[in-house]
Amino acid sequence: MIAELLNNLNSDIVMGMAQAAGAIVLCAAVVLLCRRFAVHVERETAISAARGLVQMVFVGLVLAVLLHGNLLVGALILLAMTFAAAVTASRRARDIKGSLLLSFYAIAAGSGVVIAGMLATGTLTADIAVLVPVGSMIIANAMNACAQSIERFRADVTAHVGQIEAGLALGADPGVTVAPYVQGAVYASLLPRLDMLKSLGLVWIPGVMAGMMVSGASPIYAGIYQFIIVAMILAASGIAGLIVTLLMRARAFSAAAQLTLRPGERQQAPDRLAKSMPSPS
Amino acid sequence: MTLETKHLSRTVVDRVLVSDISVQVQPGEVLAVVGPSGAGKSSFLRLLNRLDEPTGGTVCLNGRDYRELAPRELRRRVGMVMQMAYLFPGTVAANVAFGPRQCGERLRPEQIASLLDRVGLFGYQERDVSNLSGGEAQRVSLARTLANAPEALLLDEPTSALDDVSARGIEDLVLSIVRERRMTCVIVTHNAVQAHRIADRTMILEAGKLVTIGPTKEVLRDR
Numbered sequence: 407m408i409a410e411l412l413n414n415l416n417s418d419i420v421m422g423m424a425q426a427a428g429a430i431v432l433c434a435a436v437v438l439l440c441r442r443f444a445v446h447v448e449r450e451t452a453i454s455a456a457r458g459l460v461q462m463v464f465v466g467l468v469l470a471v472l473l474h475g476n477l478l479v480g481a482l483i484l485l486a487m488t489f490a491a492a493v494t495a496s497r498r499a500r501d502i503k504g505s506l507l508l509s510f511y512a513i514a515a516g517s518g519v520v521i522a523g524m525l526a527t528g529t530l531t532a533d534i535a536v537l538v539p540v541g542s543m544i545i546a547n548a549m550n551a552c553a554q555s556i557e558r559f560r561a562d563v564t565a566h567v568g569q570i571e572a573g574l575a576l577g578a579d580p581g582v583t584v585a586p587y588v589q590g591a592v593y594a595s596l597l598p599r600l601d602m603l604k605s606l607g608l609v610w611i612p613g614v615m616a617g618m619m620v621s622g623a624s625p626i627y628a629g630i631y632q633f634i635i636v637a638m639i640l641a642a643s644g645i646a647g648l649i650v651t652l653l654m655r656a657r658a659f660s661a662a663a664q665l666t667l668r669p670g671e672r673q674q675a676p677d678r679l680a681k682s683m684p685s686p687s
Numbered sequence: 688m689t690l691e692t693k694h695l696s697r698t699v700v701d702r703v704l705v706s707d708i709s710v711q712v713q714p715g716e717v718l719a720v721v722g723p724s725g726a727g728k729s730s731f732l733r734l735l736n737r738l739d740e741p742t743g744g745t746v747c748l749n750g751r752d753y754r755e756l757a758p759r760e761l762r763r764r765v766g767m768v769m770q771m772a773y774l775f776p777g778t779v780a781a782n783v784a785f786g787p788r789q790c791g792e793r794l795r796p797e798q799i800a801s802l803l804d805r806v807g808l809f810g811y812q813e814r815d816v817s818n819l820s821g822g823e824a825q826r827v828s829l830a831r832t833l834a835n836a837p838e839a840l841l842l843d844e845p846t847s848a849l850d851d852v853s854a855r856g857i858e859d860l861v862l863s864i865v866r867e868r869r870m871t872c873v874i875v876t877h878n879a880v881q882a883h884r885i886a887d888r889t890m891i892l893e894a895g896k897l898v899t900i901g902p903t904k905e906v907l908r909d910r
Contacts, residue, residue, distance in 0.1 A: 568769065568771055568773040569773045569775065571738055571769070571773075572769060572773035572774075572775075572828075573775070573785075574738060574758075574762065575736060575738060575762055575766070575767040575769070575832075576762065576763070576766075576785055576786040576789065576831065576832065576835060577759045577760070577762045577763035577786055577789050577790065577835060578759070578785070578786075578789045579759065579789065582789065660740065662737055662740060662754075662758045663758040663759060664737070664738060664739060664740060664758075665738075
């Protein structure tokens, strides 16, 4: 079956590969330019580009095979994607116990609620050829939001250990001592998506709209549909960012209200830690 | 309150920070903890209000194991002033009112004014904390801790970031407040002269272990 598909698409694939080669050449030129300024991303870019290409060819093949699958198959694919997204996002929180599960819950909740809502309202059909690509966009954005929240929360908390512990020492609830950093982390996950929504159509015409127009849909409906997708991306990101931040907050303290999320706790004794704390901003 | 440590220890990943320390501090008494950098002075102090968890032994307050108290209540009763003031962004008054607000109590303006007067900051209520000198910030930090009406006061090198004049001012202030309120006080310092000036008794720590403890004049005779 795959061979047959490949035969049919042979000319497309050859052309695609040639275009991909062109894209790689441009990336390589940028990498060389960066090198001149002592920014060394050669190895990472090469690995990322190779991985990206292989993964996309593989996805194309899988989709070609599964194009006629049912809702269950679609749901399983999205679940696998959510898991992969959780693995990626949780790399930012390797030293936090159970970070993979935290990320998984957050991404699954964010994208799950939104995708279910879109299916229920008919914005999204159970057709696997629509469900998987649109779902993947939502999951990918929930993943980014999750990673951004983790990164921001960790950075803020580890930079304000002194103030947080000053609050704890005054008998404050742990939640009160990190409230500003919870806000910051959730906001950080939403900001890029808010900009996306604001600049929709002005700065960029996203892929879904372009694709729908290419396949003959009305430009107005394509535009409205694209707006819905971006709004749903914002919703999924907000839920994922909020949930992962709240879960991180719970993990940042012990049962006895002691701050356990600290910079290099394993390497530094509290004595030296106290001296390395930055002054409050 | 009587504050007593019983075989208090803390080890983090094979590194012994505090090892088997048993001492008792009485109300109205000032105990200084001195020793070289990395001796575990701050680590010891952080165990006394349970900012860190002991890995061995415990602390008793008036004979009662402090783990029986909710950490938030414990920390209101055993106040702490850190090396840096770590004030919260906003006004001086909001900082002073922070502790009581955590248990639903609102300080009246005259209570805030009286706390600020006590630390020598008359009329500072509406000042923004970003415009304070180091000495003033540390005084606000002290007033903020006193607002909880703690029975014990822990001080972690409270004057090490200050100039001599400000440091002496804070020392005198702490000493008079401790005497007046009969607080149990433990102060970490790397400065033997400071220990001489304010501590009734002094303990010397080295590598997390208690080397000696006794009246300051005897313990620090040669220092």
